Amino acid sequence: MAVTINDIAKEAGVSRATVSRVLNDSGYVKDETRQKVLKAIKELNYTPSAIARSLSTSKTNTIGVIVPEINNPFFGEIIKGISQIADEHNLNIILCDTDENMEKELKALxxxxxxxxxxxxxxPTSAETEFNSEYLRTLENFGIPIILVDGHVKYANFSGVFVDHIKGAYEGTEALIKAGHRKIAIITGRMNSRPAKDRLIGYKKALKIYNIPINDEYIFHGDYQHEKAYEATKKILKMKDKPTAIFVSSNIMILGCIKAFREEKIHIPNDMAIIGFDKLEVLNIIGMNISFINGPTIELGRTGMKMLIDSLKNKKSREIRRITLLPDIVLKGSEKYIEK
Structure with missing residues (x-):
């Protein structure tokens, strides 16, 4: 039989209200009385119900985390960073996956x-360019702190932590240029998202600074998934004036490129150079040395969680804070130019 607050009160010789104050750490209780209650709790092996406690305090010791692709290692690393800080502050996490679907995100909220x-x-999902009045109203009327992690919401202003995608894409493209490439293609992400737009900007900026003409035929639009990257790579390999290198705007899309390369017996970097955005651990496991832009994924989660905790501690403050983290580049040889 489950132990109740009545059982603890009886064991400690105090009222239910006193037990409740000790459990919720609210109101004054004499130290001697508190110790009696704590002793009774220990002896009866009582575990308080988080749900019951939330009904009495109007809140839980829980935060919500919403991501668009839980199967993407990028978000797995973010969640890991969030969990590290949450554990330090004894906070629980409810995790929701939206599959990049705004209706699912609204349901999760x-x-x-x-x-x-x-x-x-x-x-957020690609809400930056899509407008949904119910979605926006739900966010703005939540009444609790909301922290964005590497995503934006159109017509709204929330605190958040972001990656400098322009810098990352610029440095990735620059690495290919410095290796000797002049014909560089890009497979973008979903173009209704800010990161995809910024990565394309970074790619074009590098070409412009190094006086390389921007060839629209070398710009292929993907959707962060490997299927479209596979199709784009197939098209690239069939071009009459095909590029010598590809900048790929996400880790998952790299897999689509590699699949196409293998089918066409293309070797990296001998036949085609490649750089991706964000690491993909599976490539290391199978021994593929693919250069990549290293986004600070775990730090994104840690910083976002720290910002949320700061907001919880300073509830009266409505200051909007935005932190931008810088990526770095990890060159493993796949960017090299092999002269034919």
Whole structure:
């Protein structure tokens, strides 16, 4: 039989209200009385219900985390960073995956609101260019801190932590140029997202600074998934004046490129050079040395969680804070230019 507050009160010889004050750390209780209650809790092996506690305090010791692609290692690393800081502050996490679907995201937001969470860390879907009045109204009327992680919401202004995608794409393209490439293609991400737009800007900026004409035929639009990257790579390999290198705007899309390379018996970097954005650990496991832009993924999660905790501690402050983290580049040889 489950131990109740009544059982603890009886064991300690105090009222239910006193036990409740000790459990919720609210109101004054004599130290001697508190010790009696704590002793009774220990002896009866009582575990307080988080749900019951939330009903009495109107909140839980829980935060919500919403990501668009839980199967993407990029978001796995972000979640890891969030968890590290959450654990340090004894906070629990409810994780929601939206599959890049705004309706699923809206459903997740409503679910989290029902759970009486303290705050939300969210990487929004491509809401920057899509407008949904119900979605925006739900976010703005939440009444708890919301922290964005590497994603933007159109017509809204929230605190958040972001990656300098322009810098990352610039440095990736520059590395290919410095290796000797002049014909460089790009496979972009989904173009209704800010990171994809910024990465294309960075790519074009590098070409412009190094006086290389921008060839629109070398710009292929992907969607962060490997299928479209595979199709784009197939097209690239069939071009009459094909590029000698490809800048790939996400880690998952690299897999699509590699699949196409293998089918066409293309060797990296002898036949085609390549650089990706964000690391993909599986490539290291199978021994493929692919150069990549190293986004600070774990630090994104850690910083976002720290910002949320700061917001919880300073509830009266409405200051919007935006932190930008810088990526770096890891060159492993796949960017080299092999003269034919």
């Amino acid at each position: 409503k679910l989290l609101k029902e759970q009486r969470i303290q705050g939300i860390i969210i990487t």
